[in-house]
Amino acid sequence: MDSWAGWRERGARMLDRASWRAAAALVAGALPALAFPAPSLWWFAYVCLVPLLLLIRSAPTARRAALDGWLGGTGYMLAVHHWLMPSLHVFIVILAALLGLLWAPWGLLVGRLLRGQMTGVAVAAAVVVVPCGWLMIELVRSWEALGGPWGLLGASQWQVAPALRLASVGGTWLVSLLVVAVNTALTVLVTHSAARAAAVVSLVVGALAVGSAWMWAPRPEWSGTARIAVVQPGLVEGPGSVQRRLARGEELTRSLAGRDLDLVVWGESSLGVDPARRPDVAARLAALSRTVGADLLVNVDARQTDGAGRTGIFKSAVLVGPRGLTGDRYDKMRLVPFGEYIPARSALGWATSMGRAAGEDRLRGTGPVTMRLPGADGLRLGPLVCFESAFPDMSRRLVRDGVQLLVAQSSTSSFQQGWAPGQHASLGALRAAESGRPMVHATLTGVSAVYGPRGEAVGAPLGTDTSGTAVYGVPLARGTTLYVRLGDWPLYGALGVLAVYCAFEGVRALRGRGRTRAVGVAASAGS
Structure with a gap:
């Protein structure tokens, strides 16, 4: 036990250094790539985000949590798209860093929901809201001009029959929600001893939901x-x-x-x-x-x-x-950006001199x-x-x-x-x-x-x-x-959940300011 405590203390000291922490965030963000082909470690998807979640949770400030999220997202994009290196060369690093910014708000969300003491309600909120935040990242980067929906986390489950069954209900989006929810519950399980029962309940509810989809969702004939x-x-x-x-x-x-x-x-x-x-x-x-x-x-x-x-x-x-x-x-x-056309060619046409960017834009079909x-x-x-x-x-x-x-x-x-x-x-x-x-x-x-x-x-x-x-x-x-x-209903559901969460946090913040102002007025009156 003393040896383990010593290792934890050394690790915490290393993460206090900005360079070590940045490297850890990049590596932690890259880990999910192992769940995709060619490694195809599909089971790893259900634990692959835990290191990144733990890192963001340990961030001393909200700004650091956002930075950890950004670097983690950059690592994710680099690892999942590393095979583009021969075509884009150093430009892929720039693109990954830009797209990685989508993870910065998610880092703030993770830091807010997973830090400190957690009640059963807080665990339920984290297991629902954190995956919804992740899904918004997948939605935005799925825009064709940003590279399209390549490397969606749920796509790593392409060989898993229950996950494919779930995809027939809510698409790959619903599978991504499940995978991130499991990672979030496991993070709570290993960090909050008082909330472990709630984390286990969350995992059981997820398993029951998948089982229900397996039993009751319509099957093709x-x-x-x-x-x-x-x-x-x-x-x-x-x-x-x-x-x-x-x-x-x-x-x-x-x-x-x-x-x-x-x-x-x-x-x-x-x-x-x-x-x-x-x-x-x-x-x-x-x-x-x-x-x-x-x-x-x-x-x-x-x-x-x-x-x-x-x-x-x-x-x-x-x-x-x-x-x-x-x-x-x-x-x-839908054309591959840089591969089949250059977005804003007048400004980015220089990309044709690097790698295999399109020398002439292809034309699009109409329907x-x-x-x-x-x-x-x-x-x-x-x-x-x-x-x-x-x-x-x-x-x-x-x-x-x-x-x-x-x-x-x-x-x-x-x-x-x-x-x-x-x-x-x-x-x-x-x-x-x-x-x-x-x-x-x-x-x-x-x-x-x-x-x-x-x-x-x-x-x-x-x-x-x-x-x-x-x-x-x-x-x-x-x-x-x-x-x-039904279409992309998980996306609309996630948007609704995030809207409710933001409204709740906004009301709570206003109430907090009101209490602070009231205390200040009372103190002034007393003096």
Whole structure:
């Protein structure tokens, strides 16, 4: 015991030094990255915030708590997005520090709620309000221009069946709330001996809520099977890579002849030319469709003209049938900042000289598109392109439009050796669970994966070391999840909770000032 007390005393002295405390906040903030692919330590998510919460709780002032929150958020953003370093170089540190500022108010909130003696009511407030504050951070940084909803804490639970069930009720937002609530309760458990019973009750209530969702939330009903093939040409680099990638895609697609397919899916940027302007390419694709007996969903990354007469570089999902282009085309709507366009290019255009920032802005599509296959009993599919599979609202909108199959075409070849391919593929499980519809995540270079309507993996994924094809019997479903019906209700609930908390604190502060003024008046009268 004496040895443990000595270590605690040394640790407290180290944290009194600003440099040591700053380093501890950065490291503590980075820990949640271990719950995401590639490490995929999903269970670690339920304790990963405890070190940061303990650090912020020990802050001597509100200003220090906000600074600890900021540094923790900076560490989080750096760790979860570290694979962007080859593209953004030092700029990623600047972006992480700017986005980390979103955690400063959360640091104030944590310091306010977890410091000092805690009653049962105070524990309940902390377990509810601290996760709501975290959810506001996720909401704000989910804006496309700030990088989108990549690395939401709830997304780390993509392999956990109860968590996926919870996602069908309130989306990934609800899973994030649960994860932060558990971390908060555990922090109370280890720091407030008088409030441990209340912390345990909070954990039990959380477990019962998940169990209730598991038992009572609507489940998608099986309605058939579609046979979907994914073509993954693998890494193709160097001169003539566009033509060689197309040739490899054709070769792999021809090998699928006679497999009784409903659809063949190619990855993002699988075509570097517009087949509408290249009749020879369109004819080759139509011949492939006839060979395999199914339509092809390819992806064009080239200069095109859209239906509104705009000409520029679009990223488009294009459906090709046995007779050629079917006329079904979806242009990517949400673009990757710096990767596909430069925000405020006139001011930030210098970023093109660093890493792989976009030399020319891509143009955006004008709206979602549903496509109907001629076979497969008129199967309706909803295409998404790469980055868009991170946005829960996009897949939800497609399902509300009647889509039976979600298809995401992606390419993470620039980050082939990092964590990005696995992280990106894992998002398909969440979108499937949220929407109650299967999702095909097809890439150029891996990881390609397919998920059923409950978020369960279908077949084996194609890894980043694979150049080949895979055929999946994809289970289709009917019915509507609560998330599709109700939308982002956890976000609105969190906003309501924070509004009530702020109002309560405001009233309490006014009453405190009133008492202080009354005491001062009484003292003056007595003198």
